[in-house]
Amino acid sequence: MTNDRNEHMDEWALHAYVDGELSREQRAEVEALLARDPEAARKVADWKRQREVLKSAFDGVLDEPVPPQLSTALRPRAARPRTSPWLAMAAAILLLLCGGLAGWFLKGEAPVTVADLGQQALEAHSVFAVEVRHPVEVKGDDREHLQAWLSKRVGTAFAVPDLTEEGYSLLGGRLLAASNGPAAMLMYEDKQGQRLSVLLATPGTDVETALKVEEQGKLIACTWQDGKLAVAVAGEMARDPMMVLAKAVYEKIEG
Amino acid sequence: MDFRRQLSTELPVLRRFSRALTGDPALADDLVQDCLERAMLKSHLYDPSRPLRAWLFTMLRNLHISGIRRNGRSNVVKTVDDLMDGEDAVAPEQEHRLAAGSVQEALERLSQQHREVIVLVGLEEMSYRDVSEILGVPVGTVMSRLSRAREQMRQMLEERGHTGLRRVK
Numbered sequence: 001m002t003n004d005r006n007e008h009m010d011e012w013a014l015h016a017y018v019d020g021e022l023s024r025e026q027r028a029e030v031e032a033l034l035a036r037d038p039e040a041a042r043k044v045a046d047w048k049r050q051r052e053v054l055k056s057a058f059d060g061v062l063d064e065p066v067p068p069q070l071s072t073a074l075r076p077r078a079a080r081p082r083t084s085p086w087l088a089m090a091a092a093i094l095l096l097l098c099g100g101l102a103g104w105f106l107k108g109e110a111p112v113t114v115a116d117l118g119q120q121a122l123e124a125h126s127v128f129a130v131e132v133r134h135p136v137e138v139k140g141d142d143r144e145h146l147q148a149w150l151s152k153r154v155g156t157a158f159a160v161p162d163l164t165e166e167g168y169s170l171l172g173g174r175l176l177a178a179s180n181g182p183a184a185m186l187m188y189e190d191k192q193g194q195r196l197s198v199l200l201a202t203p204g205t206d207v208e209t210a211l212k213v214e215e216q217g218k219l220i221a222c223t224w225q226d227g228k229l230a231v232a233v234a235g236e237m238a239r240d241p242m243m244v245l246a247k248a249v250y251e252k253i254e255g
Numbered sequence: 256m257d258f259r260r261q262l263s264t265e266l267p268v269l270r271r272f273s274r275a276l277t278g279d280p281a282l283a284d285d286l287v288q289d290c291l292e293r294a295m296l297k298s299h300l301y302d303p304s305r306p307l308r309a310w311l312f313t314m315l316r317n318l319h320i321s322g323i324r325r326n327g328r329s330n331v332v333k334t335v336d337d338l339m340d341g342e343d344a345v346a347p348e349q350e351h352r353l354a355a356g357s358v359q360e361a362l363e364r365l366s367q368q369h370r371e372v373i374v375l376v377g378l379e380e381m382s383y384r385d386v387s388e389i390l391g392v393p394v395g396t397v398m399s400r401l402s403r404a405r406e407q408m409r410q411m412l413e414e415r416g417h418t419g420l421r422r423v424k
Contacts (some may be wrong), residue, residue: 012402015401015402019383117396142259
């Protein structure tokens with residue numbers, strides 16, 4: 001009688017043989033053992049059949065049509081009816097802001113200017129840039145969808161700028177309620193985790209403005225309007241790097 | 256490739272794994288749905304150098320276990336030892352499942368630990384190393400569980416005179 005330990009090792013080798021875990025040399029050794037040990041051969045045959053039986057019992061699942069709730073679960077989050085608490089919060093903040101602005105506008109009946117967008121970009125940036133896990137609604141890896149969706153909602157086609165050269169990768173985007181309609185927010189991040197947001201809106205005018213810079217604490221926003229599209233770039237950084245980024249966005253955003 | 260597309264490629268296999276693990280088609284698809292939602296939420300935690308399938312299996316298996324804990328719901332009615340004691344171990348709600356096939360029945364009678372190992376290795380053809388990572392136990396533990404699980408399967412299938420076992424290709 002072999003000792004327990006050896007028997008144990010032998011048995012494990014047999015399992016490993018059945019499961020394809022052995023090298024070519026080890027396989028040859030086991031095959032030699034199987035040829036002279038009918039008990040071992042019986043075990044191996046048994047376990048191989050167990051594998052076959054398991055497969056024949058469950059492989060049918062592979063050919064079943066995928067239930068609709070599972071394909072739905074795989075759709076982009078934005079396509080599913082779901083209210084993000086963050087979006088709701090941002091909407092509330094922007095509504096408050098709108099209230100204030102509306103009061104001010106009623107006084108002078110001034111049109112919405114790029115300065116308003118700059119202010120909104122600063123507000124929105126301070127709300128969303130700190131969100132570590134859900135800074136965006138639609139992820140940046142679905143760029144085409146993001147671009148099509150946000151262009152459609154904002155009402156003007158634009159290209160989601162690629163800021164890789166500037167050291168920023170696209171996290172994604174979301175839709176916001178700005179003072180006079182929907183605004184698209186794009187969020188970028190550099191290697192240090194520093195976030196940059198780009199807010200886009202169509203104020204309803206068709207003008208070309210100069211670049212305007214607004215600072216608020218450590219935050220800075222750069223805004224302009226080029227035709228129908230008003231753009232604000234916001235982040236926490238010094239003026240110089242912001243100007244470089246704003247210029248890059250300006251050059252790359254035209255759809 | 257887009258992460259969601261990668262997930263949908265793994266979907267059929269994920270459903271098979273879930274079905275074998277739970278033995279219940281509706282429960283299995285609920286688990287898969289939870290797993291997909293969690294995977295998309297945690298996609299930033301996925302390490303692309305590791306196989307996506309193993310990552311999904313880990314997640315689904317953990318969801319299943321926490322589901323069992325939460326609901327006190329387990330398909331493990333009796334272990335093979337209880338069967339060997341001669342007592343009829345068939346619980347009333349299990350009876351309808353017996354018709355579904357003695358393989359499923361045998362799987363359901365294995366303990367959770369034994370069932371998951373035999374499903375991962377025998378059905379999903381995961382390597383011992385991947386199984387050890389999915390279950391969070393050493394490879395030696397995977398092998399000893401596998402060894403016991405296969406012996407129990409053999410006894411059960413033989414006892415029930417499972418035709419599949421005798422049907423040699």
